Amino acid sequence: MPKIEFLGNSIGPAKVVDVESGGELVDICDHYLVPIPFSCRSASCGTCHIEVVEGAGLLAPPEEAEEELLDILGGDSTTRLACQARVKAGPGLLRIRAKLG
Numbered sequence: 244m245p246k247i248e249f250l251g252n253s254i255g256p257a258k259v260v261d262v263e264s265g266g267e268l269v270d271i272c273d274h275y276l277v278p279i280p281f282s283c284r285s286a287s288c289g290t291c292h293i294e295v296v297e298g299a300g301l302l303a304p305p306e307e308a309e310e311e312l313l314d315i316l317g318g319d320s321t322t323r324l325a326c327q328a329r330v331k332a333g334p335g336l337l338r339i340r341a342k343l344g
Contacts, residue, residue: 245301245330249277250340265332268302268325279341284326289316291325291341298337303329 244261249272251257260275269291272279282290286308295302302323305313309327316322322342330337 244334245298245332246336247271247330248336248338249279250296250338252278252341252343262330265301265330268328268330271330272325279325279339281326286312286324286327289324292316292318293323293325293328293339294342295321295323296338296340298335301331301333301335301337303331 244263245265246259246261249258249260256278258275258277260271260277262271269281269284271277272281279293280290282288289312299321305323305327309324312324313322325339
């Protein structure tokens with residue numbers, strides 16, 4: 244069971260959740276009311292740009308639409324879009340924070 248730690252920022256305090264079997268990060272964020280902002284939810288605005296502090300291997304690789312927007316946003320191997328990221332099932336710790344500004 245993956246554990247996700249959403250690090251605090253100006254949007255809200257840190258929150259740690261255990262996710263039974265992985266899944267879409269956007270759905271996990273909605274379910275647990277975590278401090279990650281969303282707008283379009285379709286890899287076109289970049290509002291949900293996140294920094295992966297630890298545990299990037301718990302995320303499925305990005306698909307083409309996400310990679311294209313990350314290139315525009317100046318993302319690197321430590322950033323993802325929360326609306327597109329999928330958490331893999333299995334044990335481990337994923338630590339992320341909203342990439343503001």
